[in-house]
Amino acid sequence: MANVAVFFLWRIADSNFMYQNFTISVDNFSSGRVHTLITSAFSHIDVGHIVSNMIGLYFFGMNIGRVFGPEFLLKLYISGAIVGSIFYLVHHAFLAQLFKERRIWSMSPPSRVPGLGASGAVNAIMLLEIFLFPKSTLYFDFIIPVPAILLGIFLIGKDLLRIIEGDPQVSGSAHLGGAAVAAATWLRLHRRMRF
Template identity: 75%
Template sequence: MGGSVFYLVHHAFLAKGQATRMMDPSRTPGLGASGAVNAIMLLDMFLNPKATLYFDFIIPVPAMLLGIFLIGKDILRIIEGNSHISGSAHLGGAPVAAIAWARLRRGLF
């Protein structure tokens, strides 16, 4: 749901400035569960920031660094306006992961 909310807010913002854009934001579909998948990946990275993950299955990287890279890549997608992959939906998973991490640390789950 977090990914869908961010996606809808981002496209509502784009629709306001539609006169200056070539792309019609109302025609870009919001499909898939990438926001939820991103939330699960980021939650794992928040819980184990020093774990070693393998970027492209080859390069060992600390989870914290890979999390920063994922968030930065989604921000770049939004800035560049890549219409094939929704960076805003991916970013919607980040606050969900942060809220879940905070609740887990307090013992509320």
């Protein structure tokens, strides 16, 4: 619901206000807008972005919520959001340093590039389910049945490739932040279940 509300807020609020308060960037964060670690994960501008994230959140979130409860699901979402934002900041701070040293060329300084979307949070939820149930069948692109673990490997590999290739549209670093939360949560649950 919060994602949809912020999506509509983009249509009526001042765009400078939205960029300052609902996107993550090195400049935004270093200006004291720490809240953007979370608010950026509820923020989507285009329809395709919010629809794909909300489909993932619905299907994987329903399963995780059913097994562990809604409070666990919310904590996982927020953790994925924060760690995804931190990974994004670290990656863009590194790129900004390279930009300063003239090792890379870019249209705008990486410290100003805004990030937004629930992808890091959704990745935490989706990959936790994959780690918990690696032999279950998932449908790649809603068509091709594959073992969950293969889809998980593909998703993580694709995000690493995005970072290496410098994909300007999708933040592999934020996705990997979500993956890190999923892995840490899986380890914690795994240890608890063994004893």
